[in-house]
Amino acid sequence: MKQKYIISLLALIIGSGILVACSKSNHEQAQVKPQSSDTINVDLGSDVPTIDPALTQDVTSARVIYDLFSPLVDFNQNNQPIPGIAQKWSVSKDGKVYTFHLRKGLKFSDGSPITAEDIVFTWQRLADPKVSSPYNILVSNIVNGQAIIDGKAKVETLGVTALDKQTIQITLEHPDTAFIQICTQPNVGIVSKANLTKFGNQWTNPDHMVTSGAYTIKEWVVQGHMLLTKNPNYYDANNVKIKNVNFLPLVDTNASLSQYDTNGVDITYSIPVDQYKDIQQRLGKQLHQFPLEAMSFYDFNMVLPQYANNKNLRQALSMAVDREVIVKHILGQGQTALYSYVTPTIEDGKFAGLGYSWAKLPRAQQLAMAKDLFAKAGYSESHPLEIAISYNTNDGNKKIAIAAMWQETFGTQSIKVTQSNQEWKTFLQDRKKADYDIARDGWNADYNSVNTYTMLYYCKSPQNNSKYCNYEYNKLIDKAQNTNNPEERIKLIRQALQLAQDDYAIIPLYQYTWHRLVNPRVKGYDADHNYFDHVQSKWYKF
Amino acid sequence: MIKFAIKRILVSIPTLLAIITLVFFLVHMTPGNPFDGERALSAEALKSLMAQYRLDLPLWQQYIMYLNDLIHGNFGISMKYLGQSINSLLFPDNMGGFWVTLRISIYTMSVAVPIGILLGAYAGLHKNSWFDKMVVSGNIFFTAVPTMVTGPLAVLIFAVTLRVFPAGGWGDGDFMHLFLPVVVLILAYAPTIAFVMRGSIIEVLSSNYIRTAKAKGLPTKTILFKHAIKPALLPVISLLGPMFAGVLVGAVVTEQIFTLPGLGVLTTNAATNRDYNMIMAITILGSTLTIVFNIIVDLLYILLDPKIKQ
Numbered sequence A: 001m002k003q004k005y006i007i008s009l010l011a012l013i014i015g016s017g018i019l020v021a022c023s024k025s026n027h028e029q030a031q032v033k034p035q036s037s038d039t040i041n042v043d044l045g046s047d048v049p050t051i052d053p054a055l056t057q058d059v060t061s062a063r064v065i066y067d068l069f070s071p072l073v074d075f076n077q078n079n080q081p082i083p084g085i086a087q088k089w090s091v092s093k094d095g096k097v098y099t100f101h102l103r104k105g106l107k108f109s110d111g112s113p114i115t116a117e118d119i120v121f122t123w124q125r126l127a128d129p130k131v132s133s134p135y136n137i138l139v140s141n142i143v144n145g146q147a148i149i150d151g152k153a154k155v156e157t158l159g160v161t162a163l164d165k166q167t168i169q170i171t172l173e174h175p176d177t178a179f180i181q182i183c184t185q186p187n188v189g190i191v192s193k194a195n196l197t198k199f200g201n202q203w204t205n206p207d208h209m210v211t212s213g214a215y216t217i218k219e220w221v222v223q224g225h226m227l228l229t230k231n232p233n234y235y236d237a238n239n240v241k242i243k244n245v246n247f248l249p250l251v252d253t254n255a256s257l258s259q260y261d262t263n264g265v266d267i268t269y270s271i272p273v274d275q276y277k278d279i280q281q282r283l284g285k286q287l288h289q290f291p292l293e294a295m296s297f298y299d300f301n302m303v304l305p306q307y308a309n310n311k312n313l314r315q316a317l318s319m320a321v322d323r324e325v326i327v328k329h330i331l332g333q334g335q336t337a338l339y340s341y342v343t344p345t346i347e348d349g350k351f352a353g354l355g356y357s358w359a360k361l362p363r364a365q366q367l368a369m370a371k372d373l374f375a376k377a378g379y380s381e382s383h384p385l386e387i388a389i390s391y392n393t394n395d396g397n398k399k400i401a402i403a404a405m406w407q408e409t410f411g412t413q414s415i416k417v418t419q420s421n422q423e424w425k426t427f428l429q430d431r432k433k434a435d436y437d438i439a440r441d442g443w444n445a446d447y448n449s450v451n452t453y454t455m456l457y458y459c460k461s462p463q464n465n466s467k468y469c470n471y472e473y474n475k476l477i478d479k480a481q482n483t484n485n486p487e488e489r490i491k492l493i494r495q496a497l498q499l500a501q502d503d504y505a506i507i508p509l510y511q512y513t514w515h516r517l518v519n520p521r522v523k524g525y526d527a528d529h530n531y532f533d534h535v536q537s538k539w540y541k542f
Numbered sequence B: 001m002i003k004f005a006i007k008r009i010l011v012s013i014p015t016l017l018a019i020i021t022l023v024f025f026l027v028h029m030t031p032g033n034p035f036d037g038e039r040a041l042s043a044e045a046l047k048s049l050m051a052q053y054r055l056d057l058p059l060w061q062q063y064i065m066y067l068n069d070l071i072h073g074n075f076g077i078s079m080k081y082l083g084q085s086i087n088s089l090l091f092p093d094n095m096g097g098f099w100v101t102l103r104i105s106i107y108t109m110s111v112a113v114p115i116g117i118l119l120g121a122y123a124g125l126h127k128n129s130w131f132d133k134m135v136v137s138g139n140i141f142f143t144a145v146p147t148m149v150t151g152p153l154a155v156l157i158f159a160v161t162l163r164v165f166p167a168g169g170w171g172d173g174d175f176m177h178l179f180l181p182v183v184v185l186i187l188a189y190a191p192t193i194a195f196v197m198r199g200s201i202i203e204v205l206s207s208n209y210i211r212t213a214k215a216k217g218l219p220t221k222t223i224l225f226k227h228a229i230k231p232a233l234l235p236v237i238s239l240l241g242p243m244f245a246g247v248l249v250g251a252v253v254t255e256q257i258f259t260l261p262g263l264g265v266l267t268t269n270a271a272t273n274r275d276y277n278m279i280m281a282i283t284i285l286g287s288t289l290t291i292v293f294n295i296i297v298d299l300l301y302i303l304l305d306p307k308i309k310q
Helices: A002-023 A059-068 A116-127 A145-149 A193-202 A253-261 A273-286 A311-320 A323-331 A363-376 A398-410 A424-432 A451-457 A471-482 A486-503 B002-029 B043-052 B059-071 B086-090 B098-125 B130-144 B147-161 B175-205 B208-215 B220-250 B252-257 B263-273 B276-304
Strands: A039-043 A073-075 A081-083 A086-091 A097-102 A160-164 A167-171 A215-221 A225-230 A244-248 A287-300 A385-392 A415-422 A438-444 A506-517
Touching: A039 A253, A059 A215, A059 A225, A059 A244, A081 A086, A116 A145, A116 A160, A116 A167, A116 A193, A253 A273, A253 B147, A273 A287, A273 A506, A311 A363, A311 A398, A323 A398, A323 A506, A363 A398, A385 A398, A385 A424, A398 A415, A415 A424, A424 A438, A424 B263, A438 A451, A438 A506, A451 A471, A451 A486, A471 A486, B002 B059, B002 B276, B086 B263, B086 B276, B098 B130, B098 B175, B098 B220, B098 B252, B098 B263, B130 B175, B147 B175, B147 B252, B175 B220, B175 B252, B208 B220, B220 B263, B220 B276, B252 B263, B263 B276
Parallel strands: A039 A244, A385 A415, A385 A438
Antiparallel strands: A073 A081, A086 A097, A097 A167, A160 A167, A215 A225, A225 A244, A287 A438, A287 A506
């Protein structure tokens, strides 16, 4: 009797619990979502920190901003500039003055006209120190740009002017063949002056936001989803095929894969790398692989005399790292070993073939040279080298392998390696302050110009984490920047890079590879050749 | 009782203030800056950002201004989601942040508590029966196998293989989307409740006054419901307060696995990004909830146990 009583009470409570859970929901047999024909679900890999073009500095925000804000110059899937808000442009003979002619009848998503004034406002905003753009470097070569960034000139003096309602003129300090690439960047996506003035820093609220791109924002649940819907006022709206884009911030790649398998996501951001082989086997052509315009390397701390004054040591350590083993056996996902200070793919291969000449020698010979240099550097069993590798938690097994390679080459008694694992922000701060021996580093090129790499080795550049400084290098780079002759520029930059490379301030390791799953129903997106992974939703079709 | 409640609330204010002070200084002492990134900011831009967030002022001044904002119910502006207020991130108008976690926690607890109590009580009454052994081993099993394991396993079985439920996401907070995460959380919490309840029932049943009741010849039903249940519930209730607060701020792993836009993900992001204001807000929210639940537990105790009233 007692048992019956308790069991029936139990059943009642479980039942009511389930009813409570159901009561607030609209639970038509949802099951696995059927794919909607007007909405594409795209995983961004992480949450969007900002949708303000001037404030963005991460790839996630950039991905969304490409959809929301059109810059002066658009780009295609091969990362080539094509007409955008500006229908055409011309460059003066000295390469310093760019004149852009706007399309007729341009409108923001609220129907208000896009004027030359909005464009000037967009560029000035990027330079304005009060806005604190992390990418204000993009305007540093525009007349007065650097002075404005440094707070020494007024924002209005920036060399971006409206000649009339349809024409914009941008004047540079030095000629820059990459300037048109800068005009495609998400940071210069055109914003509405009226809208920003009206709403102040609340302008990015989806209820207020006015956009100039192919899409406009409808909903944004932070960490949840961001729903974009087609902007009917976009100049090329007829060619925007998919009505809604639903962005998801799936940080966990396993969760992303599960969602992909159950049609919750059409395009993943990445894949769980430990399942690479399995996914390749199971999903075949749905898995896309492309080299990313980005490099992985380690910095020597050139502030410390034991590294700064000992080139033999730096070269020995660099040579002892077996990059082929790292890319083939430790990472094994299609990365390419790197022996130069820029990737061979940048500017469509204009800087390929730089690399170290010893890279072509047989490995045994490389090791013999390395050992010889190590001895010349003054280290041996009686005078061992003590060195610390600083890295952040995501660095995987690479640093273990590098430490092992050094010890194998030079002997465990001659080199003692400690590894210092740091949390990301702490690591960044220490690296910036040059508080390390050897530190992990990496760089994603922003646009298809070698300039995005050359500043990594430029004296006093904030991006120069090794604090390497060779004024000869700076001179060559400056000279290249001031020339208007493309061949001369390439020659000078190659010369500079060769110089820096032979100074061994960093240990280049490999060029990154990226992986992405794309549902076969998605057409029109070339996921195999977009080295910069700059993607726009307007390319997608079903 | 009202007097007691007021006293408890008054005592909790200095506790909260101490927590706020401690966390404020600890957070600001952590190495790393919210605005450090792979790309270094220009000096002027950094200066202007530091000024916007008052980080250029001496720490004590920042502290006083922070307390002042707090009194006005303002948690400040996020340093990760630039320009967005913490209030709107934690308590958004649409579904998200705290509301997501609150809903999941209520569903979880409203199922886990009755199930846990009943299973525990039944197991305790039939000590050493097969049912009792199942409850005990179930508790050991689910304590040893955390949500980090049950979550992905549930996704694999019910979403990827059987395709009965979606693999994750919030949907519109509908039944299908919430079923798996809630079940996973119930599995994490119900066994503990059952285990405590079981132990407590066993202890109560072996106490002298129950033996007296039995000796007096009272029927089992009367003994159980009039004399045993109430005292046996006390340890469970004291467990529930911190547990509920824990679900509210601690479902980090479950939220990550099922990609729910709740507090958990906000918390981890805030810590890794040094979003000072967000860390502070979440800590204050967590401590307030813990204090509030503890007060509720104390009040329930008084209702159930007249000894404490004195």
